[in-house]
Amino acid sequence: MKKKAFITGIAGQDGSYLAEHLLENDYEVYGIIRRNSITEHQRLRLNHLDNKITIEYGDLLDISSLENKIIKIKPDEIYNLAAQSHVRVSFDIPHFTVMNNAIGALNLFETVKNHSKNSKIYQASSSEMFGRCVDEDGFQREQTRFEPTSPYGCSKVFCFNLTKHYRIAYNLFAVNGILFNHESPRRGSNFVTSKVVKTAVRIKNKLDDKLILGNLDSSRDWGHSKDYVKAMNLMMNHSKPDDFVVATGETRTVKELCEYVFKKLDLNMDKYISQSEKFMRPEELRFLCGDSSKIKKELGWKPEYSFESMIDEMIEFWGKNHDKNVIEY
Ligand code: NAP
Ligand code: F7E
Numbered sequence: 001m002k003k004k005a006f007i008t009g010i011a012g013q014d015g016s017y018l019a020e021h022l023l024e025n026d027y028e029v030y031g032i033i034r035r036n037s038i039t040e041h042q043r044l045r046l047n048h049l050d051n052k053i054t055i056e057y058g059d060l061l062d063i064s065s066l067e068n069k070i071i072k073i074k075p076d077e078i079y080n081l082a083a084q085s086h087v088r089v090s091f092d093i094p095h096f097t098v099m100n101n102a103i104g105a106l107n108l109f110e111t112v113k114n115h116s117k118n119s120k121i122y123q124a125s126s127s128e129m130f131g132r133c134v135d136e137d138g139f140q141r142e143q144t145r146f147e148p149t150s151p152y153g154c155s156k157v158f159c160f161n162l163t164k165h166y167r168i169a170y171n172l173f174a175v176n177g178i179l180f181n182h183e184s185p186r187r188g189s190n191f192v193t194s195k196v197v198k199t200a201v202r203i204k205n206k207l208d209d210k211l212i213l214g215n216l217d218s219s220r221d222w223g224h225s226k227d228y229v230k231a232m233n234l235m236m237n238h239s240k241p242d243d244f245v246v247a248t249g250e251t252r253t254v255k256e257l258c259e260y261v262f263k264k265l266d267l268n269m270d271k272y273i274s275q276s277e278k279f280m281r282p283e284e285l286r287f288l289c290g291d292s293s294k295i296k297k298e299l300g301w302k303p304e305y306s307f308e309s310m311i312d313e314m315i316e317f318w319g320k321n322h323d324k325n326v327i328e329y
Pocket of ligand 1: 008009011012013014032033036058059060080081082084085086100104124125127178179182183188
C-alpha cells in the first residue's frame with residue numbers, strides 16, 4: 001500500500017518541492033491551502049501537479065478543518081510547513097505571526113494526539129531560533145542555545161518545544177528539522193535572495209534602475225529547498241524521532257550575495273544598490289552558519305546544490321520570468 005503524506009503549507013516553496021519529492025517516492029500526497037481571494041495565485045507552485053495530489057481548503061487556526069481531514073485521511077506522515085514565514089513581516093504583525101505559527105502547531109499536535117496517534121509529524125523548525133547564539137567554533141548545531149531575535153523566531157521556539165513535549169509525553173513520532181535558510185526559483189520575491197536576483201535581472205533588462213536593501217552585513221547559510229525537503233523525508237523515515245540541523249556549513253554576507261549576482265550579470269553593483277531603514281529590522285540576527293554533521297552521519301543526507309549552482313538556477317529562472325505577472329513554475 002502507498003504511504004499517505006499530509007502537508008500543511010503545501011502551496012509554499014518547500015511544500016511544493018516536498019510534494020514532488022514524495023510523489024517521486026510513490027506516496028499519496030494530500031495538502032491544505034488557505035482561502036485566498038485570487039484563486040489563481042494560490043496554487044501557482046502546484047499547477048503542474050494537478051490531478052496528482054489532493055488539495056482541500058484548511059487552516060492551522062481552524063482545528064475542525066484539521067480534524068476532519070486527518071480523521072478521514074489517516075496519514076502516515078504529516079509535514080507541518082505552514083507558517084507566516086517572513087521574519088521582517090513578523091515585526092509588523094507579531095500577534096498574527098505568533099498565533100498562526102504557535103497556536104496553529106498546537107492545534108495540529110492536539111489533533112494528532114486525539115485522533116491519529118500513529119501519524120508521524122514533522123515540525124518546520126528554523127535556524128532563526130538560535131538568534132544571538134553561536135558556538136565558540138563559529139557554528140550553530142543541535143546543542144546550541146536558543147535566543148531568538150524576532151517574533152517569528154520566538155514562535156518557532158514554542159513549536160520546537162511543543163514537538164519535543166508531544167514526543168515525550170504522548171509518545172508521538174514527532175521530529176524537528178532545524179533548517180537554515182534555503183532558497184530556489186520558488187522562493188517568495190520579498191526574501192533577500194529572490195529580491196536581489198529578480199531586481200538585478202530587471203536592471204540588466206532596463207526595467208529597473210535601483211535595488212534598495214536593508215542590512216548588507218548580516219551572514220546567512222544558504223542552501224537549496226530541493227535538497228532540504230529530502231532531509232525532511234529522511235528524518236520521518238529514521239528508526240526514531242529526533243531533531244536535526246540541516247545546513248550547508250558555508251556562510252556569506254548579503255553584500256557577498258549581491259557581489260556574486262551582479263558580477264554574473266556583468267553589472268557594477270555600486271551604481272544600483274542603496275539601503276533604506278524600511279528593510280532594516282528592530283533587532284537583526286547577524287550570523288548563521290550551521291553544522292549538519294549529525295544528519296550527514298546518521299541519515300546519510302548530502303546536498304546536491306552549491307551556493308553558486310543555486311543562484312545560477314535562480315538567475316536563469318528570473319531571466320525568463322522577470323516581466324511576467326503570472327509565473328509558470
Ligand atoms: P512559505 O513559502 O512562506 O510557505 C508557507 C506556507 O504556509 C504558505 O503556502 C502559506 O499559505 C501557508 N500557511 C501560512 N499560515 C497558514 C495557516 N494558518 N494554515 C494553512 N496554511 C498556512 O515558506 P517556506 O519557505 O516554504 O517554508 C516552509 C516552512 O519552513 C515554514 O514553516 C517556515 O517558517 C519554515 N522554515 C523555512 C526556512 C526557509 O529558509 N525557507 C528555514 C527554516 C524554516 P499562504 O500563501 O496562504 O500564506
Ligand atoms: O533575510 C537581510 C535581512 O528575509 C536574510 C526565512 O525563510 O530564513 C528566512 O529568514 C537577510 C537578513 O531571510 C533585505 O536583514 C537585507 O539578515 O531572506 P531573508 P531570513 O530573515 O534569514 C529563516 C531560517 C527562516 O526560518 C525564515 O522563515 O537579508 N536583508 N536587505 C534583507 N532581507 C529582505 N527580506 N529584504 C531586504 O531588502
